[in-house]
Amino acid sequence: MSTLNHPAPAAGLMHSFAEPDRFSAALLGGEFEITPLHDEPFSATLRVLRVGDLVVQHADTSAHVTRGGIASGIAVLMLNMQITDRPARVNGVEVGRTDAVLATGGAEIAGHTPRRLRWAALALPLSLLEELAEIAAPDVHVPGAVSGVALPPDRAARLVSALSAAGEFAERLPERLHKPDCAAGLAMALRDEIAGALTAEAAFRPRPRAVGQALRLVREAETFMEARVARPVYTEELCAALGVSARRLHDAFRAALGTSPHAHLKSRRLTLARRALQRQANGPELVKSVALGHGFWHLGHFARDYRALFGELPSETLATAGTRAGPGCEGA
The missing domain is CATH 1.10.10.60 (Homeodomain-like)
Structure with missing residues (x-):
């Protein structure tokens, strides 16, 4: 687990897991516990791309329940990378094709993934999210908040595409991340996609009481x-x-x-x-x-x-x- 408070050099990696405890321990941005569901034995792959103060985690997991919390000072934007007939839910809210979940530091997370699913999470310092959001104007300043975000379809597609590319980058081309221009360019592109997705057209739905x-x-x-x-x-x-x-x-x-x-x-x-x-x-x-x-x-x-x-x-x-x-x- 990492709070991301001390940015590390650019790095990419990929791991496979058969143990839910080892998978949950590898996740960055908070503390989480994974409980498998009975549909099939647990298995997961995790691709992690870190550039500056941004971390992209791209995962493929079997059915499971997630409990945990987001580290202080962090914001995490989560998306499904595929849509099935039984989509995942986070804090009781279904995450559809053009939906995301935004959780800020201190937030409690309860997720239900009823079948094998690809998903992605982008973690960044809360201060950076607020800086990007100041341009886009949504209210993301509440600590410990979890909000469903309905994204404009074109922006949702672009963000999913960018996160997919980041996952592939972490798996196949990690050596290029040591080139400063490459890492800086990738970080800037990801920032632009976040700011573009969190536009005034994005509809924020706070967690129901x-x-x-x-x-x-x-x-x-x-x-x-x-x-x-x-x-x-x-x-x-x-x-x-x-x-x-x-x-x-x-x-x-x-x-x-x-x-x-x-x-x-x-x-x-x-x-x-x-x-x-x-x-x-x-x-x-x-x-x-x-x-x-x-x-x-x-x-x-x-x-x-x-x-x-x-x-x-x-x-x-x-x-x-x-x-x-x-x-x-x-x-x-």
């Missing part, structure tokens, strides 16, 4: 669940603890994360179980111990759901952890 309430309720539900990770938390118990109805809880999760409380909390427990296995280096009995310790009492169902989410059995995760640990290392 109901979405903010939903995010708070989801955060409280996750905190309650994490304190009781050794057993399943059922809807009735969660509703009683939070003082809300089952309908309100379900609507909050759907609005914030695009999924049900049961499905999300189960995926969270599976993710926590995986992290526990990756820290260990013992045999099959440890798989049973970790499963029971995270509220999975039916080991066959645990193995099936684990494999659906991560593409391998719990025992395979443990074997890999043992290989990394090397001889003589004992698991907890």
